Amino acid sequence: MTGPEPEDLTARARxxxxxLRHFGEHGFDRATIRGIAETAGVSSGLVRHxxxxxxxxxxxxxxxxxxxxxxxxxxARTHRMPETxxxxxxxxxxxxxxxxxxxxxxxxxxxxLFDEMVRMSEEWLAEADQRRPDPPFxxxxxxxxxxxxxxxxxMVLYQHVSRGLGVDLFTPEGAHLLAVTLLDVYSHxxxxxxxxxxxxxxxxKISHSSTQEGRGAALRRFEExxxx
Amino acid sequence: MTGPEPEDLTARARxxxxxLRHFGEHGFDRATIRGIAETAGVSSGLVRHxxxxxxxxxxxxxxxxxxxxxxxxxxARTHRMPETxxxxxxxxxxxxxxxxxxxxxxxxxxxxLFDEMVRMSEEWLAEADQRRPDPPFxxxxxxxxxxxxxxxxxMVLYQHVSRGLGVDLFTPEGAHLLAVTLLDVYSHxxxxxxxxxxxxxxxxKISHSSTQEGRGAALRRFEExxxx
DNA sequence: CGACCGACTACACAAGTGTGTAGCGTCTTG
DNA sequence: CAAGACGCTACACACTTGTGTAGTCGGTCG
Numbered sequence: 001m002t003g004p005e006p007e008d009l010t011a012r013a014r015x016x017x018x019x020l021r022h023f024g025e026h027g028f029d030r031a032t033i034r035g036i037a038e039t040a041g042v043s044s045g046l047v048r049h050x051x052x053x054x055x056x057x058x059x060x061x062x063x064x065x066x067x068x069x070x071x072x073x074x075x076a077r078t079h080r081m082p083e084t085x086x087x088x089x090x091x092x093x094x095x096x097x098x099x100x101x102x103x104x105x106x107x108x109x110x111x112x113l114f115d116e117m118v119r120m121s122e123e124w125l126a127e128a129d130q131r132r133p134d135p136p137f138x139x140x141x142x143x144x145x146x147x148x149x150x151x152x153x154x155m156v157l158y159q160h161v162s163r164g165l166g167v168d169l170f171t172p173e174g175a176h177l178l179a180v181t182l183l184d185v186y187s188h189x190x191x192x193x194x195x196x197x198x199x200x201x202x203x204x205k206i207s208h209s210s211t212q213e214g215r216g217a218a219l220r221r222f223e224e225x226x227x228x
Numbered sequence: 229m230t231g232p233e234p235e236d237l238t239a240r241a242r243x244x245x246x247x248l249r250h251f252g253e254h255g256f257d258r259a260t261i262r263g264i265a266e267t268a269g270v271s272s273g274l275v276r277h278x279x280x281x282x283x284x285x286x287x288x289x290x291x292x293x294x295x296x297x298x299x300x301x302x303x304a305r306t307h308r309m310p311e312t313x314x315x316x317x318x319x320x321x322x323x324x325x326x327x328x329x330x331x332x333x334x335x336x337x338x339x340x341l342f343d344e345m346v347r348m349s350e351e352w353l354a355e356a357d358q359r360r361p362d363p364p365f366x367x368x369x370x371x372x373x374x375x376x377x378x379x380x381x382x383m384v385l386y387q388h389v390s391r392g393l394g395v396d397l398f399t400p401e402g403a404h405l406l407a408v409t410l411l412d413v414y415s416h417x418x419x420x421x422x423x424x425x426x427x428x429x430x431x432x433k434i435s436h437s438s439t440q441e442g443r444g445a446a447l448r449r450f451e452e453x454x455x456x
Numbered sequence: 457c458g459a460c461c462g463a464c465t466a467c468a469c470a471a472g473t474g475t476g477t478a479g480c481g482t483c484t485t486g
Numbered sequence: 487c488a489a490g491a492c493g494c495t496a497c498a499c500a501c502t503t504g505t506g507t508a509g510t511c512g513g514t515c516g
Binding site: 260261262272273276281282 | 472473474475476
């Protein structure tokens with residue numbers, strides 16, 4: 001039905017699937033190699049045999065997910081549906097992997113995955129720009145990045161959004177409510193084009209007189225060290 | 229600005245601040261009580277003495293951050309600035325706590341914090357609705373939830389957005405570029421109101437029959453091509 | 457057949473971590 | 487003044503976890 005049964009998969013594939021589940025449910029740190037091995041029905045040593053280390057196992061999961069996103073993107077391009085946001089389409093199709101993707105993206109180590117989605121959004125935005133009366137005054141890449149992040153927000157903050165909507169997002173009712181809400185939000189801008197232009201000009205004036213200097217320095221000091 | 233309060237000089241406050249930093253930088257699991265104690269300049273036993281357990285320490289951080297958000301909201305309400313998104317304002321003001329907030333929200337355990345921001349967005353949206361020609365066709369709470377999640381996305385996915393924009397978000401240049409991009413996105417809807425209404429009607433029809441068809445088909449195609 | 461290689465398992469080990477316990481110094485209070 | 491409360495430290499224990507090592511089994515190829 002929805003794919004090959006667990007018994008039909010290679011042990012390596014079973015381990016990867018189990019890792020995708022455990023990493024998604026408990027996080028990378030709390031998930032244990034022994035637990036993953038138990039779910040996959042193998043010994044813990046086999047996990048190390050196939051993937052070298054826990055880190056290697058995570059990278060294998062990332063690669064698998066990246067390939068899945070690329071495949072879905074290619075499929076969507078062949079029989080493309082107009083008026084369809086590819087980010088939302090990927091979200092729906094990758095539902096089972098949502099917990100892992102959310103943690104990977106929020107943890108900041110799934111850069112290729114995010115960049116691939118930005119690329120998809122760029123194509124979508126480039127088409128939308130052609131149907132727009134006034135030309136955009138911001139970079140295409142920048143808008144694709146921001147809209148991608150916004151589209152992924154409901155995936156990353158899934159639990160909060162589900163609680164706010166009062167229904168689980170990955171049920172038919174929740175998906176419908178989310179879609180209707182998104183339609184309303186996406187069709188009713190918070191600002192008029194004139195307001196946006198005037199505010200942009202105001203921002204340009206402000207940024208020319210460097211007032212953000214103190215705060216920027218303090219934050220840079222705070223963020224000077226990176227994870228991993 | 230909001231300078232350090234007298235109670236922040238106590239060892240307990242130093243421990244909490246160190247925990248906010250360590251939890252934000254390394255995550256809750258990878259952060260250690262000993263490391264937090266060392267940063268705070270105290271013994272590891274004192275952490276337990278004050279907060280009971282590692283979990284208690286995290287809850288204290290959550291409470292502190294929630295109070296900070298409430299305080300900022302109250303301040304913004306006294307001298308409120310029109311045309312200002314409170315979520316974005318909170319983001320800027322809570323910059324130093326961004327790593328912790330991102331992990332807390334993405335981890336799903338900062339429900340009161342998210343709900344407080346939803347409440348703030350509700351007030352902001354209620355005002356925006358009065359300046360809108362056509363009445364919204366979706367629930368206020370639902371729109372507030374979705375817009376809150378979207379506003380927080382650049383905070384949660386900060387590293388990816390910074391990489392996509394090509395500049396760190398918490399520098400003056402990055403903040404300016406983000407602001408300009410957000411103005412463009414917020415002022416140019418992806419859909420016209422008429423398209424939104426027609427699409428909503430189409431969604432209603434679909435949801436009355438079988439909703440999961442599209443997603444199930446896409447997922448099936450994906451798993452057919454990949455069975456190892 | 458015999459050597460070999462990959463899949464796979466069992467077991468041990470060192471390191472790290474949260475937590476428990478005992479104790480010391482100081483300040484307040486009856 | 488005595489005594490307890492509180493802030494605070496030092497130390498050890500039990501447990502988990504990733505990783506390393508040795509060995510078994512089955513199929514394959516020269």
